[in-house]
Amino acid sequence: MIHVWSEQMGELEYAIGPIKTDGVYNADYQEFWPAAFLFDGKRVVCGSNSGNIYIQDGHKPSYSLTGHNHEVRSIAFSPNGQLLASGSADGSLMIWDAGTGEGLFDALTGHFGSVSSIAFSPDGTQVASGSSDETIRLWSSLTGAPIGNPFEGHTHSVSSVAFSPSGGQLVSASDDKTMRVWDVASGELIAAFEGHTDIVLSVAFSPDGTQIASGSADKTIRLWNTPVQSTSSTGFVDCEGSLERPTSAPIKHPALDWNMDMDGWVHDTQDRPLFWVPPDLRSVLLLQQNTGLISRQGCIELDFSNARIGDNWATCYKPL
Numbered sequence: 001m002i003h004v005w006s007e008q009m010g011e012l013e014y015a016i017g018p019i020k021t022d023g024v025y026n027a028d029y030q031e032f033w034p035a036a037f038l039f040d041g042k043r044v045v046c047g048s049n050s051g052n053i054y055i056q057d058g059h060k061p062s063y064s065l066t067g068h069n070h071e072v073r074s075i076a077f078s079p080n081g082q083l084l085a086s087g088s089a090d091g092s093l094m095i096w097d098a099g100t101g102e103g104l105f106d107a108l109t110g111h112f113g114s115v116s117s118i119a120f121s122p123d124g125t126q127v128a129s130g131s132s133d134e135t136i137r138l139w140s141s142l143t144g145a146p147i148g149n150p151f152e153g154h155t156h157s158v159s160s161v162a163f164s165p166s167g168g169q170l171v172s173a174s175d176d177k178t179m180r181v182w183d184v185a186s187g188e189l190i191a192a193f194e195g196h197t198d199i200v201l202s203v204a205f206s207p208d209g210t211q212i213a214s215g216s217a218d219k220t221i222r223l224w225n226t227p228v229q230s231t232s233s234t235g236f237v238d239c240e241g242s243l244e245r246p247t248s249a250p251i252k253h254p255a256l257d258w259n260m261d262m263d264g265w266v267h268d269t270q271d272r273p274l275f276w277v278p279p280d281l282r283s284v285l286l287l288q289q290n291t292g293l294i295s296r297q298g299c300i301e302l303d304f305s306n307a308r309i310g311d312n313w314a315t316c317y318k319p320l
Contacts, residue, residue: 004044004056045084047072053086055101065101067094074117078124083141085127087115093129095141105144110137117160122167126184130158136172136182148187153180160202164226165209173200177262179214181227191227194262195290196220197283211291218283223292258288258302266302 003012044056051068053075065086074087077098084096091111095104113132120127126147127139134154138147156175163170169190170182179193179200198218205212205226212224257269264277277285286292286299293299 045075045077047075047086051088053084053096063101065096065103067096067103067107068092073114074129076118076120076127078120078141079122080124083120083124085118085120085141087118087129087131089114091115091131091133093118093127093139095127095139095144108139108144108146110146110150111135113157116157119161119163119170121163121184122165126163126167128161128163128170130161130172132157134158134174136161136170138184138187151180151182151187151189153189153192154178156199159200162204164205165207169205169209169226171203171205171212173203173214175199177216179203179212179224181212193224193289195222195260195285195287197279216283219295220283221294222287222290223294224289225291258304260285260287 005012042057046054046056047068048054049071051066051070051072053065053068053072054062055065056062065084068086068088068090070088070090072086072088076085077083078085082098083104084098085093086096087093091113092107092109093111093115094107096102097104111129111131111133113134115129115131117130118127120141125141127141128136129139130136134156135150135152136158137150139145140147151170151172154172154174154176158172158174160173161170163184168184170184172180172182174180177194177196177199181190181193182188183190193212193214196214196216196218198216200214200216202215203212210226212226213221214224215221258266258274260266260277260282264279264282266274266277268274281300284293284295284297284299286301
């Protein structure tokens with residue numbers, strides 16, 4: 001059941017499903033997967049177990065789009081609202097005319113697993129799809145043809161994809177607990193982010209493109225500086241954007257660079273172990289790459305300014 005509410009009054013406008021056909025409840029219509037609003041805020045689109053896509057236009061009778069043979073797992077509208085893209089558990093995508101409901105091309109195939117996430121580029125000419133086959137693919141929304149090779153690197157299902165506001169970068173989230181940022185034109189990996197302790201469910205760019213937010217099953221939201229491609233031959237560098245965190249304390253600047261591996265060990269840049277973080281604290285540890293962390297438990301920050309590390313350990317010794 002999907003409920004649509006009034007934005008101004010907060011009241012229930014109407015509900016979608018289940019419906020009766022000849023007096024009998026349509027079981028297919030009771031099992032929805034994704035839902036999406038058209039840009040005008042009036043039409044609601046949702047996928048179902050059977051592969052049908054249902055469109056509800058206000059209080060008018062709903063109608064369906066037929067083309068997928070398995071459940072529809074992901075739906076996205078183009079920025080201008082004229083196109084609709086859908087991804088299915090059978091690994092296929094379809095692109096529709098959102099006004100007429102006509103399928104523009106045959107099913108787009110190439111994935112070897114369920115299509116779990118779809119996103120249009122800001123100009124609407126490309127569609128990105130993330131799949132349980134651990135890859136991301138690009139497609140032309142104008143011709144339906146694949147663009148380039150698959151983006152490979154994740155080790156588990158891709159759960160979410162999003163374009164940057166400029167369209168030059170694509171971020172992906174995965175069940176492997178990581179996020180990856182890709183160069184759209186070349187398909188090259190720009191950066192991989194680790195820090196969540198459970199699967200990453202969703203990612204999004206900030207409107208100005210300088211920040212990335214990631215939401216995880218570890219019950220936290222992490223904020224990251226968006227990496228930018230260097231114009232030099234050295235490859236990629238991080239941007240210097242900053243963000244005021246929604247937590248009470250300002251971000252400290254530790255006395256050394258460090259990172260935490262998947263086993264909870266904090267290392268310096270020479271890969272020397274500094275200390276170990278217990279499992280129940282890892283999800284709320286603010287990493288150096290993070291500009292903020294949102295959690296019901298708050299966050300933990302590391303401050304090495306008074307730490308005795310390396311040659312400084314001797315200063316802790318006081319002879320009797």
